[in-house]
Amino acid sequence: MGALLNQRFMTLAVLAVVIAVLPLVFPSSYYFRVASLVWVSALAAIGLNILMGQAGQVSLGHAAFFGIGAYAVAIGPTHLGIPPWAAILVGAVLSAVLAYLVGRPILRLKGHYLAIATLGLGVLIALVISTESGWTGGPDGMPVERLTLFGWRVSGSNTWYWVTGALLLIGTWIALNLDETPTGRAFRALHDSEVAAQVVGVDVARFKLQAFVIAAVYASIAGSALAFMNGFINPDQAGFLHSVELVTIVVLGGLGSIVGSIVGAAVLVTLPQALTIFHEYEHLLLGLIIIVSMIFMRNGIVPSLSGLFLRRARS
Amino acid sequence: MTILTATDIGISFGGVKAVDGVGFSVSPGQILSIIGPNGAGKTTLFNIVSGIYAASRGTIHLADEDVTGLSPHDLAARGLSRTFQNLQIFQRMTACENVMVGRHLREKCSLLPALFRTPSVTRQNRETRAAALDLLASVGLKDAADVPAGSLPYGACKRLEIARALAAEPRVLLLDEPAAGCNAVETEEIDHLIRQVADRGVAVVLVEHDMKLVMKISDRILVLERGRPLAEGTPREVRDDPKVVEAYLGQHGAREAARA
Numbered sequence: 001m002g003a004l005l006n007q008r009f010m011t012l013a014v015l016a017v018v019i020a021v022l023p024l025v026f027p028s029s030y031y032f033r034v035a036s037l038v039w040v041s042a043l044a045a046i047g048l049n050i051l052m053g054q055a056g057q058v059s060l061g062h063a064a065f066f067g068i069g070a071y072a073v074a075i076g077p078t079h080l081g082i083p084p085w086a087a088i089l090v091g092a093v094l095s096a097v098l099a100y101l102v103g104r105p106i107l108r109l110k111g112h113y114l115a116i117a118t119l120g121l122g123v124l125i126a127l128v129i130s131t132e133s134g135w136t137g138g139p140d141g142m143p144v145e146r147l148t149l150f151g152w153r154v155s156g157s158n159t160w161y162w163v164t165g166a167l168l169l170i171g172t173w174i175a176l177n178l179d180e181t182p183t184g185r186a187f188r189a190l191h192d193s194e195v196a197a198q199v200v201g202v203d204v205a206r207f208k209l210q211a212f213v214i215a216a217v218y219a220s221i222a223g224s225a226l227a228f229m230n231g232f233i234n235p236d237q238a239g240f241l242h243s244v245e246l247v248t249i250v251v252l253g254g255l256g257s258i259v260g261s262i263v264g265a266a267v268l269v270t271l272p273q274a275l276t277i278f279h280e281y282e283h284l285l286l287g288l289i290i291i292v293s294m295i296f297m298r299n300g301i302v303p304s305l306s307g308l309f310l311r312r313a314r315s
Numbered sequence: 316m317t318i319l320t321a322t323d324i325g326i327s328f329g330g331v332k333a334v335d336g337v338g339f340s341v342s343p344g345q346i347l348s349i350i351g352p353n354g355a356g357k358t359t360l361f362n363i364v365s366g367i368y369a370a371s372r373g374t375i376h377l378a379d380e381d382v383t384g385l386s387p388h389d390l391a392a393r394g395l396s397r398t399f400q401n402l403q404i405f406q407r408m409t410a411c412e413n414v415m416v417g418r419h420l421r422e423k424c425s426l427l428p429a430l431f432r433t434p435s436v437t438r439q440n441r442e443t444r445a446a447a448l449d450l451l452a453s454v455g456l457k458d459a460a461d462v463p464a465g466s467l468p469y470g471a472c473k474r475l476e477i478a479r480a481l482a483a484e485p486r487v488l489l490l491d492e493p494a495a496g497c498n499a500v501e502t503e504e505i506d507h508l509i510r511q512v513a514d515r516g517v518a519v520v521l522v523e524h525d526m527k528l529v530m531k532i533s534d535r536i537l538v539l540e541r542g543r544p545l546a547e548g549t550p551r552e553v554r555d556d557p558k559v560v561e562a563y564l565g566q567h568g569a570r571e572a573a574r575a
Contacts, residue, residue, distance in 0.1 A: 174430050174431070177429065177430055177431060177432035178429055178430060180432075180440055181424075181429035181432070181436055181440065182419060182422040182423075182424035182429070182439075182443075183424055183426055183429040184429065185408070185412060185415060185416050185419070186416070186419060186424070188405065188407065188408055188412075189405050189408070189416045189419075191407070192404075192405040192406050192407055192408065193403040193404070193405060193406075195367060195387070195399075195403055196399065196403035196404070196405065196479075197405075197416070198366075198367075198386070198387035198388050198391070199365055199366075199367075199387045199388075199390075199391055199396065199397050199480075200391060200396070200416055200417045200419050200420070200479060200480070200482070200483055201388045201391035201392055201419050201420035201483060202388060202416070202419050203388045204388070210426055214426075214430075256407075
């Protein structure tokens with residue numbers, strides 16, 4: 001128990017130190033921007049990891065909630081006069097309600113069937129966003145008003161680095177909190193054996209729904225942050241490819257590992273930037289690297305490497 | 316005073332009557348064993364009683380309430396707990412966490428306090444862990460508390476399932492072959508454990524192939540054959556019933572039983 005508490009504390013401390021120290025080695029504000037993208041993707045991935053890694057349910061349409069968060073902060077202030085900060089909450093609540101309503105029927109499905117149903121949800125939301133051009137600007141996207149908090153205008157890559165870093169810390173803290181609670185245990189139990197979870201009294205449908213709603217809110221808040229940071233938003237953020245990217249981050253980093261989701265996001269966001277020097281071979285190399293790392297680290301980067309490290313330490 | 320009564324239960328799978336007109340009842344503190352050759356419908360009967368399958372006919376009463384067709388977690392909330400013949404352990408959780416999940420219904424479980432890990436959540440977690448460790452000790456697994464359950468040997472997993480089922484503080488416990496794959500010493504331990512549980516007033520329903528164990532600890536025995544009840548009575552009555560001897564033990568077994 002003490003060890004686990006320490007492990008949670010250590011994870012947060014290391015993450016805080018990394019966020020605080022990285023700017024010291026950043027040569028330009030471009031690096032701040034890339035790092036902010038990592039924090040935002042990691043935040044969305046952590047939420048999805050609670051659903052996929054802990055509760056064992058797949059979602060192939062998760063960018064829909066990312067898009068709802070993003071468009072809430074774009075549409076709310078522009079069309080409805082909602083203060084930008086409040087629009088974040090509106091997006092999160094909308095995502096939660098949608099996840100709740102849609103989750104009830106589709107979380108009865110298992111495996112591939114659930115994957116297709118969530119994929120359908122993602123495609124549907126992306127379609128609505130790109131066709132309702134009166135509200136959303138259609139496929140061209142729309143500008144996002146700057147976020148102001150208590151008269152402070154939040155702008156600039158450096159500022160957003162710290163804001164997204166703080167969001168990631170809070171998101172990580174909450175995800176780690178869940179682990180040693182009845183709810184977190186119920187998630188992991190229904191992942192391992194749904195029937196055994198049921199007979200000890202776990203209301204499986206209820207907990208699947210909770211995990212789905214939590215994951216939706218994480219994605220929504222990450223979406224809002226990205227929209228504010230970019231000052232612009234387009235339907236790609238809600239699209240299928242972004243959903244696949246989120247799933248890839250979670251699986252590549254390690255299902256069930258919170259740290260894994262952060263590492264996965266770091267790899268998947270920075271690697272394409274680093275590979276631009278290979279010009280036309282960029283995507284080929286990215287794909288190859290992902291395939292090779294999944295073959296050699298099939299549990300994901302973090303669980304595989306920490307397993308290796310523990311074995312070395314023992315022998 | 317019975318606590319669990321199943322009446323005229325029947326279920327078919329693709330036209331095959333797996334269970335057909337079976338009934339039983341069990342009282343607090345009593346051990347009822349259900350025996351029969353492979354395919355007699357014992358596990359199917361368990362799956363119906365614990366809400367995993369929906370019976371096509373018959374009723375189940377738990378403490379005077381009609382619970383026919385309730386879901387497994389609703390039955391668990393009413394005091395019914397079970398183990399599985401083919402292990403259903405939470406592989407990626409530690410042994411202790413497995414038992415802690417068993418205390419799910421005894422814990423307050425709301426989402427917001429969990430997300431922010433309020434002091435009450437931490438306190439409850441400590442209490443649950445302490446209770447789980449006590450249960451692990453009672454099945455002889457105290458040293459394995461923080462070992463991932465997936466790496467425990469088979470016999471240990473069997474006992475872990477019993478501990479997890481007991482963690483819910485059930486009024487009725489269904490045990491599906493608790494001694495399968497266990498050596499003589501482990502079987503002896505399980506025998507003691509079941510007796511203890513029954514002595515605390517829990518009604519135990521047992522499916523088991525180990526006849527020595529069944530004859531020794533059962534108060535009553537129900538014999539099934541091809542989904543139908545064949546005989547019911549005390550261990551002595553069942554052992555001496557020519558129908559049972561014929562159907563279940565066979566000619567050779569009958570000679571052995573006579574000598575035992």
